[in-house]
Amino acid sequence: MGKIAAFGGTFNPIHNGHIELALGFAQELSLGHVLLIPTAVPPHKLSPDLASGADRLEMCRLAAKGHEILQVSDMEIRRGGASYTVDTLTELESQYPGDTLYFLTGADMFLTLEHWVRFEDIAKKAVLCAVPRGLQQKEELCQYARLLRERYGARCHIASFPLPPVSSTQVREQIRAGKSVRGLVPDEVALYMESHGLYR
Ligand code: ATP
Numbered sequence: 326m327g328k329i330a331a332f333g334g335t336f337n338p339i340h341n342g343h344i345e346l347a348l349g350f351a352q353e354l355s356l357g358h359v360l361l362i363p364t365a366v367p368p369h370k371l372s373p374d375l376a377s378g379a380d381r382l383e384m385c386r387l388a389a390k391g392h393e394i395l396q397v398s399d400m401e402i403r404r405g406g407a408s409y410t411v412d413t414l415t416e417l418e419s420q421y422p423g424d425t426l427y428f429l430t431g432a433d434m435f436l437t438l439e440h441w442v443r444f445e446d447i448a449k450k451a452v453l454c455a456v457p458r459g460l461q462q463k464e465e466l467c468q469y470a471r472l473l474r475e476r477y478g479a480r481c482h483i484a485s486f487p488l489p490p491v492s493s494t495q496v497r498e499q500i501r502a503g504k505s506v507r508g509l510v511p512d513e514v515a516l517y518m519e520s521h522g523l524y525r
Contacts, residue, residue, distance in 0.1 A: 378402035448479035
């Protein structure tokens, strides 16, 4: 029986915090592989600040290169419309029958999980994993994990590794200000953004 993780995000663009989150959980939980799943964004919402699904997918592929454990899935972008995690996990259950699914999140997302569409089903389908923003936040996440366990029988895992405080917003702002994003995103992602004129 394998262990498969789904890590969803806008990934606009993917950055080193995302990669370290995926690799950190892969190591801590001995995962077989982690699927990076960029969310679909309705075409009418596209703007210079929001790259197309094709661009965000390609940047995920470039970022995953060289990390055998990371794979990229276009399932949400292919599905289009609003991306619901419960649908993604249902699709993964049929792709990986018998495997255990893990759903990876940052702290901000984790703390809102109870309000996600059909959360009771999400909780049945996957182990819910979160990374605290700093050591001081670990207790807050553990408390929320206890609440989800009591109310929904959710299985949760709170990470014990730290992450760099980078965000996609910071990457986009630095590009707009003409500053280097070296060290914030993988080099190949930086080159892609530059050659495609993204976020200027
Ligand atoms: P934005 O700045 O545009 O809001 P973001 O950097 O938060 O974007 P998303 O694609 O929205 O990136 O995030 C996907 C997931 O990654 C979310 O669960 C988020 O909490 C988590 N995440 C993003 N950056 C970090 C980080 N530096 N440390 C821990 N988790 C992170």
